[in-house]
């Protein structure tokens with residue numbers, strides 16, 4: 001069930017596959033080599049089998065972190081706190097227990113493991129990435145996924161800040177501070193520069209298409225989706241509408 005990915009990171013895949021979750025939610029367990037206590041990032045859905053697998057891999061949990069407020073990342077909060085007594089921290093105070101909400105730029109240290117907090121609003125306003133500097137590894141939540149592109153979950157998600165967040169991550173990659181991305185869904189990204197470029201290009205391309213569709217008379221998100229996402233499976237149109245709404249908002 002659990003898979004060791006780097007010297008400090010292990011993943012447990014939740015059994016909640018779907019359109020928005022790809023193969024399921026990746027719960028990440030971080031621990032400094034030789035340390036006792038671990039950090040659990042995104043405990044995932046409230047599924048007892050998943051939670052037990054996470055705890056088996058995590059051992060003593062020193063802290064629980066959340067990349068953002070969506071259900072598929074946070075639902076197990078209550079159960080994890082009940083079983084571990086660990087404090088939880090999120091940018092959104094609603095998912096913070098026995099601790100302070102996360103602050104952009106702060107460094108968290110748990111049993112020798114150092115984690116830098118990076119506010120990356122866009123997918124949601126509270127989206128946050130975590131940088132494990134010792135391994136040049138970025139935990140991206142749903143800001144960057146292991147496959148495909150992410151949804152800007154309008155109205156919580158906003159495109160302008162999302163593009164800024166991608167640009168910020170791009171800078172970290174260019175500075176040599178990020179060599180690998182561990183996403184909230186999908187496989188590990190080993191060529192982060194190429195993936196972030198693809199995200200930026202994809203966004204620019206979609207934005208052009210939306211602009212063209214609007215000029216041609218489409219006005220509602222649905223009408224835009226029917227034109228711009230005509231090549232995409234209809235099961236994804238609901239999610240596409242959220243992204244289009246965010247793009248229409250941005251263009252206004």
Ligand SMILES: [Zn+2]
Pocket residue numbers: 020021025070072073142184185
């Ligand atoms: Zn998710």
